[in-house]
Amino acid sequence: MDGIELEILWSNVISIVSEQARALQRVAFSPVVREAGDLANALFDKRARMVAQAVTGTPGHINSLGAAARNLLKAIPPETLKPGDVLITNDPWMSAGHFFDITVLTPIFRSGEIIGYCGSTIHHTDIGGYGVGSGARDIHEEGLWIPVLKLYEAGKPNETLHAVMRQNVRTPDALFGDLGAQVASGNIAAERLNAMCDRYGLADIEELADEIITRSETATREAISKLPSGTYTGESRFDVPSGEIITLRTAVTIDAEAGDITIDFAGSSGPSPIGINVVPAYTHAYATFAVRSTLNPELPNNYGSLSPIRVTAPDECIVNAKYPVPVNARHVVGMYVPFPILKALAHVTPKNVVAEGSGAVWTIQIQGRDRAGQPFTSSMFNYSGGMGARATKDGLSAICYPTGVAAVPTEVLEAAFPIEFTCKELELGSGGPGKYRGGDGQRIGYRMRTGSPWLLNAIPSRLTEGPEGLFGGGSGTPGHFAINGKAVSEARKIEMQPEDEVLMITPGGGGYGRAG
Template identity: 40%
Template structure:
């Protein structure tokens, strides 16, 4: 065809984004795991023949999308594009070549148009159980944490690898759900391949080469233009979090130059003996997401926009843990990293950066037996997604009970109760948990849950911000610390396997976000509204000088 105009290329770019969003919706609507279909813990994207991500779905999480962006390059390295055939599907859950832990399966499928390989589709979702000790931080190496799948062919020219599927089914407590999730991942890539071919037919494209170059070059140029407006220099920050059995220091230096932004984690603590370690791919994913929230936040996410944002960390630090370190709960540390970076950037652009928030998800990872038999699964296991408050923003309050930076939605109580033998007695905002300030931190929540069948259940706790709550800034107060206990009064650990007795209830109090600015300067109308809505108590209002 004749030379494409910028307008035509922009229309195709937008169409490509629509294609991957449909790809993600297929996964969202067909997944078996509730953390995917209810909370959106997934990613979907399209790549060129070299493995460069051209577009990602808006539906999904940064930890999946930005680490999946590198996964495809690993597939292309092991399975060169010249050898790929129509109907091939590739799979892995390698934490160091995928998205950071074994519970995430990554599937990549070559896309063909008129018999020619033109690109690749890839997707990721969280599977609830892949064997081992379960989805918790108690493991002491990655082999203890579950089934480990290297980069393999799931299908060869349309023929499913039945041996591999049998191995997957045999190594999970939820064989039906796990098998269904694998098929869901494969189906969403298939839809992406079909829609891409339809798009190329409509626009008369024989390949994606020109469109790829346009997307990557324009995106990179736009990010560099945004970086050019920032002050140049180096800024450092440290943050202490709870860790597994001792506090962990997270340290970063952010360097802004005309050619990009580099974040280095020298000074960060050593890798842990337990599963809160983070592979570098996941560290990079959340670090660059944090940067992108401040720099060029309206630029579509792809290999071009990511190129000027780079990350380094010392080997076998907790943010660059090497195999075979345990990594099952890598999100605890990994999702703190935007806050660590923000603490450095606030010294350069304070009006763009929020205070610290809960950051890591406060999921109820629960497991146990049911009264039902013969359904093909061995009891139940579920991650009931729940969240604390985000940090106050310079001009706005923080968001309450909101997952930032992960972006997942909270699991509806009705869904959790319909597929587990649990009953939720309370799920409400936690009064006074948001840090006081001119702008207030977002509120955490109180969740109370027990068994409805008179049987104990397991809590695989993976929480932080209990001993080290989110910090306020510029005179703003810290957010409330998180807490985990039984209703009878026993305090539970923030991390690790614990049994919830059948005659007691689990009580989880998620943290609140830190505040910004002198609380006495808070708008009195806003404070009165907070009190009237039960977000701030009359006693808590005294922190504002009211």
């Protein structure tokens, strides 16, 4: 396929997945999808290889979705699918790592044959069970577990599955509103792909997919081949709500001749009794993000560019969760996965890495009844700290790195729920010193306008261990979480009173290089 033809078709493919994502965000009920972009959309060929992703989305969702399509089609073989079928699961080991993230996969038919699939994964407001927090003791306390099933069969809803789901969640209208957005966005992608095939006289996208995936893999291997072969190590330590200190240790082995990278998490902390354990697909998602963003971030993110990167972890490891450990707050550890990898890569490509940042976003969920007695359950909303400094620039302040989600505006939250914010501002000077300073965290205060007790799920981290600087840069300031002025570190859901006020100060990022 010549370069001009490929570029034209590639721009069409990117337009299709980006329109799919925009449609999903416009229609979604949940603010965390609509406002924050906590989602992923991707197009797959008929062999379930991810060809392209939308420009909106998080690494944890996008790269997990790349594996999810293959997992769903192992459970329900392609030859059994019919036009109008839509597959669904939130199985943590098949998709994005916890029950809140539901994956929907739509087969795309042309002339009676499947030519590809379009998929989406989004964070849903509620899935029953414990809620967003980390306090469940095993996975069965965490919510409704949806195996791989057909959400729609030949265009008709699976009434049994719909009834089970509706009965097991607190806010069924929000759940089905967001599922409807996922299904609608998949239908749009299917229509647009068929229109592209009509426009350019294509019977399917196999030749195009082969070209894109082969070129992406070749370019990734070429980028790896420019690095010196060897094994390089990195380690990150951080505290979590239970007070545990978690260690993530990596050995990154570069085989320049083969163009391969292997990342091994041997020596990392073992499983946790609270819901912060990470399934392999989510670990792989953030590990590959760290490598891809360091080597050549301009390359398409797809099956080909991810293939040269292999991730391994011991069985008894916090980033290799085994049934039935709890996983609902898996992002608390999962979003730290890039940092030890970046420290290892700093030995071979120091100008392309960043110092440690605040890590996991601080996730908040509120539940209760408003003054009219109506129940509410918020989707999680996130607050970020400072990003680590870069080789030539200061770190960004109050930025969700590495996840990439946006903050839901306070005005939207105050309009949707009985919450009142008392402050939201940068915590100036919290970034670590250095030749380039780490980004600053932020200060957020809020209370509820319920008139009755309410429940708080809060998952702060780095309350005692600030992000480390790199190459002599100083550490960022740890975070602070307080209720009515008293410091709190809890892994459980907390019952709050109407007059209680919460204060959160997120950590600053580490500095890069010695100051002066």
